[in-house]
Amino acid sequence: MLEKLMDIDRRIIFILVVLAVIIPTLLPINLPISVSAPTRQLHDYINALPAGSTIMLAFDYGPASLAELNPMAKALLKQCFDKDVRVIGITLAPEGTAMGSTLIQEIADETGAIDGEDYVxxxxxxxxxxxxxxxxxDIASVFETDYNGKPLADIPMMTNVTNYDQISLLIDLASGSSTEIWITYANVRYNLQIAAGxxxxxxxxxxxYLQTGQLIGLISGIAGAAEYETLLDAPAKGILWINIESxxxxxxxxxxxxxxxxxxxxxxxxx
Amino acid sequence: MEVFGIWVAAFLTLCIYSFLYRDNPFYRFAEYLFVGVSVGYVFVLTTHQGFIPLAWKPFWAAITGESLIGLIKLIPICIGLLFFTRFSTQHQWLVRYPIAILIGAGSGLAIPNVLRANIFEQTRGTIEPFAAIHAGTLSAGEIFGAILMVIGVVCTLTYFFFSIEHRGPIKWVSKVGIAFLMIGFGSAFGNTVMGRVALLIQRVDFLLNDWGGTIF
Known part of the structure; x- marks a missing residue:
């Protein structure tokens, strides 16, 4: 029996894993979710921002990582728009442009946020x-226009935003080394507060970086996304998928x- | 059109997962298509979001007399063009200049910031809790964590210290360092499994709900 187990065809294991995904997807079960301190720190930091503050959200990932990062991006955008915190979306990864623009548009449509006033x-x-x-x-020296080609000078929410001095927080949604780059150049050089998903x-x-305070908060993968949705009391894909993942x-x-x-x-x- | 897109995505997903059975032409078709589309997408995007707004537009504005400040862009454009001298055996020595400028500027920007972010700040983070222990503001668990962290840092660094032969006490200290490394690798592997399973869950969710929704 045990010898047979040692020689088991790996395709049987693949089938077992697929079944372990399909069955809970069709018959969802809600398991308890405990919120970790780094996720709560980021949530509380954004909650404490006064209305009208501006944050920067960097979509530094491509389609290969959307399963883990899109749920947390959606939760963060919802929290910001509900709190009247303005969002500047950017990306350091070429694949991030389609992801970022689509996602911001989707959440803006849900929450009624207005392009140019609540987000850009x-x-x-x-x-x-x-x-x-x-x-x-100077942000305008790098981005003269937004993604749609509108000059920054004509965008209402950018009239009082020149550089990092007017930005309360940068959240880097990353699947590579971009968070280290943001810490090395934006935090060290310009003292910009940084969090990461x-x-x-x-x-x-x-x-x-979390232990030294160079990151003020951290959302960790799909588990972190589920924690964030729990904090917002807005169950979505993060909670659904972490239950299946268990x-x-x-x-x-x-x-x-x-x-x-x-x-x-x-x-x-x-x- | 949206339904057509969902069917294309579902077909390509199934093509990729068919590799789990064995290598086949459907998998290779999806793989090559992905590589081709990715390269094309990045090329077009870099041209439209990088070259045109940062180089071409200011340069054209200078030529037409709209804004002469754009002429200054001629300097980086010419330095960048020197990379293409690589294709000429007679002029390929010129490629040394843009490479030298890139390495020089890159090192000048990186060294002070990287040292501060990754060496000074991490060292401060490792020893700072001891000031809090002295002030009596840490709980028993936090004190244990601070001491454990210093032990981990010293033992792991000892493992990578090759100027002394690892014998006697040094051998045991470096063995403890290996244990810390193994725990670190185990944690990284566990998190990687979580990430990879999340990718599978997202695709199954897509196939069952989005693709399935177009069928049933």
């Missing part, structure tokens, strides 16, 4: 570090335990 999407400029440093002096792959790299994690943990038991039993027999 500036789009993409190449040169990561140079873009960040340039905006520290990141994919599971890079969470571990972010904790040292079943897959149970399956994977079970397979790891069974695999190890089978391995050690077989090795003992061979000895």
């Amino acid at each position: 999407f500036l789009g993409y400029r190449p040169g990561e570090e140079l873009v960040i440093l340039g905006m520290g002096s 990141v994919t599971g792959v890079i969470i571990s790299q972010m904790y040292p 079943f897959v994690h149970l399956l994977i943990a079970g397979l790891v335990v069974i695999g190890n038991i089978a391995f050690f039993v077989q090795r003992r027999k061979e000895e």
